[in-house]
Amino acid sequence: KQEVTQIPAALSxxxxxxxxxxxxxxxSAIYNLQWFRQDPGKGLTSxxxxxxxxxxxxxxxxxxxxxxxxxxxxxxxxxxxxxxxATYLCAPLYNGNQFYFGTGTSLTVIP
Amino acid sequence: GAxxxxxxxxxxxxxxxxxxxxxxxxxFQATTMFWYRQFPKKxxxxxxxxxxxxxxxxxxxxxxxxxxxxHASLTLSTLTVTSAHPEDSSFYICSAKPGQQNEKLxxxxxxxxxxx
Numbered sequence: 001k002q003e004v005t006q007i008p009a010a011l012s013x014x015x016x017x018x019x020x021x022x023x024x025x026x027x028s029a030i031y032n033l034q035w036f037r038q039d040p041g042k043g044l045t046s047x048x049x050x051x052x053x054x055x056x057x058x059x060x061x062x063x064x065x066x067x068x069x070x071x072x073x074x075x076x077x078x079x080x081x082x083x084x085x086a087t088y089l090c091a092p093l094y095n096g097n098q099f100y101f102g103t104g105t106s107l108t109v110i111p
Numbered sequence: 112g113a114x115x116x117x118x119x120x121x122x123x124x125x126x127x128x129x130x131x132x133x134x135x136x137x138x139f140q141a142t143t144m145f146w147y148r149q150f151p152k153k154x155x156x157x158x159x160x161x162x163x164x165x166x167x168x169x170x171x172x173x174x175x176x177x178x179x180x181x182h183a184s185l186t187l188s189t190l191t192v193t194s195a196h197p198e199d200s201s202f203y204i205c206s207a208k209p210g211q212q213n214e215k216l217x218x219x220x221x222x223x224x225x226x227x
Contacts, residue, residue, distance in 0.1 A: 034215065034216060041223065042221060043115075043117070043220040043221045044204070044206075044218040045218070046216065049215050089154060089155070091216070098160075099145070099157070101147075101156075101157075102154060
């Protein structure tokens with residue numbers, strides 16, 4: 001079974017800081033990897049999707065990188081804001097249909 | 112982006128009753144939908160993959176007779192928790208994706224099930 005680990009499990013930073021969330025996966029044979037945001041008691045919102053052939057993707061203040069061979073992805077958030085407070089999940093895709101979710105990083109941005 | 116609607120958002124039921132949760136793709140056809148379960152402060156656990164017009168594929172350890180999945184159309188999948196018990200209380204989320212391969216996943220807003 002695939003294992004996806006996210007470090008740190010929780011993070012608290014003052015507003016304005018740049019931060020990095022880490023995701024590692026045991027099986028590097030992925031098709032793509034997606035980063036999601038989840039607010040308490042809500043569904044998931046897709047933030048970025050990186051195809052296995054790509055090294056990074058950017059959307060606004062978010063940048064996600066992928067090192068497929070080492071089984072790692074990072075999500076970089078620039079100039080963090082209180083509205084960024086949420087749980088962030090990474091999910092590599094295998095076999096065209098099987099997504100496996102990481103354990104999540106709970107982020108709190110303090111005003 | 113694509114929209115996935117999930118209902119109800121919250122349900123409270125008595126032990127022994129059955130509860131049906133609906134997941135609809137509103138603006139795209141989804142040949143495949145996924146059902147997840149999430150415990151407090153934990154990540155999502157894939158329960159089953161729902162394929163339109165065929166039987167669902169359940170993950171190891173998930174009771175298919177307890178969690179009935181029906182995917183009768185390209186825009187609707189339902190999860191029925193049969194004879195619910197308090198240990199079935201959880202947050203259930205569905206997702207769907209357009210197309211066949213390597214596409215983004217879009218999620219419903221989730222259903223909080225509480226079994227008394």
